[in-house]
Each structure stands twice: as structure tokens, then as C-alpha cells.
Amino acid sequence: MFSGNVENLTFSKPSLNKPHVLFVTSNGAGMGHITRCMAIAHSGSKDFHASFVTLSSSAEVIGQQGFEYLHFASSGTTGQPARVWNNNFYQFFNELTRKNHFDAVVFDGTWIYRGLLDILVKKPDLKLVWLRRGLWKKSASIDQLPEMEAYCAQILTPWDIGDRLDEGALSQRKTQTQVRGIVLSNGALFSRESALEELRLAPDRNYALVQLGAGNINDISDIRQKVTTAIRVQSKGSVIPVIASSPLSNHEQSDENSISIRKYPISPYLRAFDFVVSAAGYNSIHEIIKWEVPSLVIPNLNASTDDQKTRADALCDDIKHFTALSDNEIDTSIGALLGWSGNRVQSTKQVAGYLKFIDNGNEAARAISETIRL
Template identity: 45%
Template sequence: MSKRDQGLASVVLGGLVVSGALCVAAMLSADLLYATRLIGAAGFVLGATVVLLLIVVAHRQQRLTETLRLQLSAFSKAESRHDYGRKVQLDQLQQMLGRLRFLTEGISGNQRPIDTRLTLPFDKESLLPRVLFVTSNGAGMGHLTRCLAVARSGRKYFQAQFVSLSSSAEIVRLFGFEVLKFRSQAATGQAAAAWNDSFAVFFDDICRINRPTAIVFDGTWIYRGVHESAKRHGASLIWLRRGLWMEGADVTQLETAHMLADHVLVPRDVGDSADEGPTSRLRDTLVPAPTLIEPSESFARDAALTELGLDTARAYVLVQLGAGAINDVSDARERAISRILSLSPTTDVVVGLSPLSKHYVDDRPRVHVVRQYPIAKYLSAFDFMVIAAGYNSIHESVRFKAPAVVVPNLQTSTDNQALRASEYERLGYGISANTLEELDKAIATFGDAEVRLRFRDALLSAALPLDSGEGAATKINEWITCN
């Protein structure tokens, strides 16, 4: 009760007491006239008290009515919000049911007709297990190249074919493998959920038709369609995952890898000793860093130049930059070309591109464009290189003793190329350039033959375990034959 209500109650109570007292006094008085006056006064006080009481009751009723109105209004709003929430939940449920219907219609065992276009050329008569290599859509050709190395080395252990999201996927056919392509989410512009549903149906059909013994996935995120299809069709799932992840990268699947994949293979990295990122804290199976070819498959200097159609009397520097290095690849490439051409009138530039790349043209007389893959076969042709700090480029440099200016892509979401490049420089293999100004200075430094010789000597003593995929292929064979 408020103080105001307490005051009004006291006034009413006082009025009742006064009127009562007047009535008692009138009954006790012997003077009839005086008693009549007392009774009249008591009636007046009583009447006033009753009027005041009615006013108090009316006010209380008004306040109660307003309180009830406000409570009803609040309840109505709450109910509206609740109804809206239920409507949103219903919409979400309908969307989920739509996706579930899509998947059950798309992934339906033997009920769907077989699409023969998804049949890969596994040898039906062979007793070797079937391994399906699946690569994501990275910034370059790293995932494909790494898997190609393992697939080539594993030919004595298993049959291998490919599924890839890479725009350069056809490159595997140069090595005798077939590939089924699927457009990446970025290429399609689809929402993540819709793309994952479509890929899940596509990949499930591939597994249903080709019956792989094992699936080797190379990428930073195992797609739902891959790990679900592996379980559905009884295939071992092996995650071939490089290390050197950035701090701040999405580590969800690193923490749950044992729930998604049967095994995790991690190729060694020149930056391992300096790695303090999320992958450094894991205890996965390590294998040597693979390069696509053996040193025995590479050409000597003059033979390499002849194969490339270049004059053996001149000196050459290779420029091969991947996606998104310093600001824009074209900026770094042009700066490198201009600086190299200024070193000596007898030094030419060779721009290395993918065989599938048709866009870049350079008509300058001392600039030559080659589209050879893998370029590692020809590295002896060059005095030095200007290359991206991606996994494969760096490790080809180390294995084939080809010193380089390395340009890290600073825009990657997981691959810590800046760390790899700085560690490459710290070990004395070459120079890291993070800016165009640093690129200028590094190329000028490489113009000194004695400096190049020091870098090459350091590469000759490199202790990093390297192979052509034999370590990974052997481990895959161990795992699938033990199952």
C-alpha cells in the first residue's frame, strides 16, 4: 500500500471514530436538543466519510483497471513474439525438411539410376585396392600436385583416380589418371548449405558406382559429403593435411578430426621448426615433404633450356608467382621482370605459368613465357627464381637446390606463407620479400653470383626430409591393408 493510500485510510478510519463518538455522546446526553445536534453532526461526519471512502474505492478500481490493461497488453505482445518465434522455427523446420527430402531423393542407395559418366577407369580385374584422391579448390595447384605425387608413388600399392574442385583439375590426365570435376562453391555462387547438399549427392554417387577402398582428402576442410559418404560406403578416410596453419584459422575440424577421418597424414614443412600455430600442437602422422618428380627426372641446364626452346648462351631467371602475393600478382610479376632485366643485358626472364593458363602474353624480346608442368624438371636452367611461398614451390626449391626470392601470399586464411618464407630465409636458402621494395632489393642481391653460390651451398646441406610421395603412399598402403 502506498503512503497516499495509507493516509486516505487513516482519514476514513478517523471519520468513522468521530461519528461513532458523537453518537455515543448523544445517547448519554439528557438534553434532547443537544443530543439531536450531536446526532446531526455524527451523520454529517459519517456521510463525508462514506463519500471519501467511495472516492478511495473508485480510485483504487481505476488503478487496478489500468494495471490489468498494461498486463494484458504486455501478455499480448509476449504472445505475438512467441507466435513469431514459432513461425520462424516452423520456417526453419520446413527448410530442413526440404533439404532432407532433397538428400533422401538424391542419396537413395540403389534406387537412383547409375550415371555412367561418374564411372572412373579402375581396373576391375586388378587385386589392388582403389584409392580416390579428392582435392579442394585452393588458391593454386598445391592440393592437386601433392596428391599427384602420392598417387604416382603409390601405383605399386593401389589404383588411384581423382575428384577435384580445382579449375586446373585436367592436369592429372597428363600423368595417366582420370578426374571428375565439380564446381566449387565460390564458382557457383551458391549458399554453403545448398552447395554442400549438391556435392553430397554427387560424391555419394561416385562412391556408390566406384566403390573406393579409401578416400584421401587434401584440403583444409573436409566436406560433409566426403566424410558422410566414406562412412556410408565403408571406405577409409585419410586426411592429407599440410601444417603451418595461421593463428585465427577455423580449427573446428582439427579438434574433431578423429570423428571425421580414420587417419591424418601431415607432410613436413620447411617452416616446421618455427611453427607455433594450431597445427603445431597436434600429434598426427608425419611424412616427408613430397614433390611431384624425382631429381633423377629433371634435366641438366643445357638440356632443360633446349626443351624450353631457349638459347643456352644466355642466363635466365624464373618468375612464377601464385595467387594474391603482394597486392596483385601482376604488380609483383611486372616489378620482378623489370628489375631482373636491369641486372644484365645477357639475362632474360622466363615467366612460368600453368599449361591451362592462356591469358598472360608478353611480347618483350627478353621475356619468355613457358607453360610447363611440373616446372621442377627445368629448374637447373635458371640462375635463380622469384616464386610464391606456397607449399610446393618452396619445397621444389629445397629439393632441387634452386635458390629463390620467395614472395608470400599475405591474404591466405590458413596457410602461414609469411612464416614459411621467413624460415626459408633464416635457413639461408634465399630471401623473403613481403613488399615491392623488398622484392627490388632481393633481386638486386641475387644479381651477385657469389651470393647465389652461398644460397645453393645452404640448400645442398638442407636436412628437411623430402621425397616424391613415397612416405605418404607407404603409410596409406599400411592403413588400408590393415583394415
């Protein structure tokens, strides 16, 4: 049930007596859990040694970022009932903690797995940090939260642009500590010329990036087709839609109106594009803010707990950032964005003001280090 780039469940030992932090991520619909944790792991590399356990089918990207990892197949992947899967996860984690010493476990996911909680009962000195994204829908159940929170040495919630409009299930909870918003960034963006060269795109053309997700929550092929058609038709072919295929997708997500690329992370290449059409997941929205890219955001209303509509509404300024739910709104917004095509003006004052609330995981890494020292 597990695989990875380490043998015999044994991670490398930290050098220079650094603490060993194990990041555990759930099997989310997108790349948010893995991406946040890798950003923190990179930022905290001077203070702690990071290893990973993930349920995500895109586990290989962790190794590509230079970390050791183990992939444990999720309940959905194996088809096992929750009780059976949690027992297997407990046995796996029990053996993992027998062979390795961890100073803290950082869990990024909506619900902490029973198998992990049972390990914490057995190993009370192992500190658990819950990295819990906020902005839950009003309809999300929080009945299990008090029990799970009782196991945590710290609960960290990254800043979200949607916080100012948040009226959801977590909005009144005071158990978490907020840290700056987290974006994975190993350096500056490529110049437009370098980004186009890296992506093998012709330098004499204009492009729009379309990243609507892997389609794991619901079928997005129709809406993607509407977007790419609108870009082609309204630009009269002068702007080419480029579909970013998710690492979670098993096939290229292209159509007759577009070309497809597969890059992770995509953010270093954003200067290749005149604008972005994106879902309203946490990572995508905060990359748009950090790198000041004009955007059309189409929230996925079928996400289980994530309130993507509120996040999209918070970003929308009707100048360079638009949100759409209907075909007419998509057409109107793309028409407005095409007016910006190739024109890299500064962000609106409203959106630019949010940059101070975002970092590369530095504040979260410091909070984890402080928790270990307690």
C-alpha cells in the same frame, strides 16, 4: 556440374586385386593439393590403383599425368550456397560410390566437405585419410577440426621447412602423423641445355624464373612487374625474366620486361634458370629445396590459412635464399642473386640438410597402404 576423362562416373577397375584409392582435392588458390596427391599416386602405383575427384579448374593436368579423373565444379564456380552445393556433392559422391568400390578416400584440403562426411556416415567401412598441410596462421579457426578428425582413419601432414618456426593454429595439435615433405618428381632434372631446348629458350642467354602464382588470392601484377623490371635493370639486360604462367590462369602472365612459358610441372626444367623468384607456397618452396636452386621468396600474406611468411623466413639464409616484403628488399635480394648468376655452387649447409626430410610421396603412399590394411 562434373566432367572428366571417364564415362558414366565409372573408373577403371584395379588390376591384380590392388586396393582402389580415390584422391579428392579441394579448389585451392594454387596447385598444391593436386600436385601432392599426384606425387603420392605415382609413388604408390605398385601398391594401389589411384583415381581422382577434384574441384580445381586445372583438372586436366591430372589426365596429362596418366590418371583418370572427374572434375566437380566448386561452390565458388557455380555460385551455389554452401548448403545447396554440399547436397549436390553428396548426391554426386553417393552415385560415385555406388558405381565404384573404393578402399580409401584421401582428401587433400583445408576443410573436409559436409557432403563427403555424410557419405562416410552412410558407408562406415570406407576409410578416410586426411592429407592436411600444416603451418596454419595463428588467426586460422580450428573449431571444426575435432568433428572432422573423428571421421578420419588417418591424418597425414607432410614435413614443412617452416615447422621449426611454427607457432600457428595447428602447432599444438597431436592428431596427425607427419610424413616426409612431398615433391612431384617423375625423374631427374633436365640438363641446362635440354631444359632450354624443351622451353624453346635461346641457349646463349641467361634466365631467371618468376613464379608468383595464378593471382587467385590477390592481384600480383604490380609485384611481378617490379620483379621483372629489377632483374632487367640490375642485370643490364643480361638476365631475362621468364614468367611461369600457372595452369590455373586463363591468360599468359607476361609483360614488356619478360617472356612467358606454361609448363606443368615446371620443376624438371629448373636448371635452365640462374635463380627463381617465387611465392612461398608449399610446392614451390620444397621444390627449391630439393633441387637446390638460388631463390628470392616473396610470401603472399593474403593466403587464408597458409603461413607463407613463416615458411619463407625458415628458408632464408641470406646467402642463396632471400625473402622480401618491400620494394627495397626485392631490389637488394635480386642484386645479391645476380651475383650468383650462372654459378651453380652447392647449397648452404643449412638448406642442404633439409633434403633428407623430402621425398616424392613415398612415405605418404606407404602410410596410406598401411591404413588400408588395418
